[in-house]
Structures are given as structure tokens and as C-alpha cells.
Amino acid sequence: MDDEKLLVKGELIGRMVKVKYSMDPSWVGRTGVIVDETKNTFKLEINGREHVIAKEIATFLFTKDDRSYEIEGKRLQFRPEDRIKKAR
Secondary structure, X not given: XXXXXXXXXXXXXXXXXXXXXXXOHHHOOOEEEEEEEOOOEEEEEEOOEXXXXXXXXXXXXXXXXXXXXXXXXXXXXXXXXXXXXXOO
């Protein structure tokens, strides 16, 4: 399984993420740590404050082993416990 699939199916809480694209332009370029996740949202800690972003409106940039992976939020729209079975 390649690294991108491992990211999509794996635990995302605690990972650093950057918002690469968003329908809400105020989110573009923001970077934070995922501190919580629901089926439809990520809660990111940015500069000591928590912010919630809808997965469906954004594309996220994850880094793993010095490589960057651009993943559409729609691919992550599962409950965390279901993503391992359903995500592609």
C-alpha cells in the first residue's frame, strides 16, 4: 500500500496539515495540528486556538517522510473508525 493510501486510512489526529485549497479563501495557507475529527470536520489547533473546518470544502496537504500528499477532504469524509474500511 502506498503512503498516500496509508495516510487516508490511518490516524490523522496529531498530524500537521496545511489547507492547500478551500471554498472559504480565509482558510487557504493555514497550517495546524489536527486535534479532533468527526465524519465531516477537522478541528485544527492553529497558534494555540482551535478552529473547525469542513472536510468537503477543502484540499489538505499532508507531509510524510519528506514527501507531500495533496488529499481532497471528500476522500476523508468518513467517521475516523470507518475510514480504514471505506476510504480509497
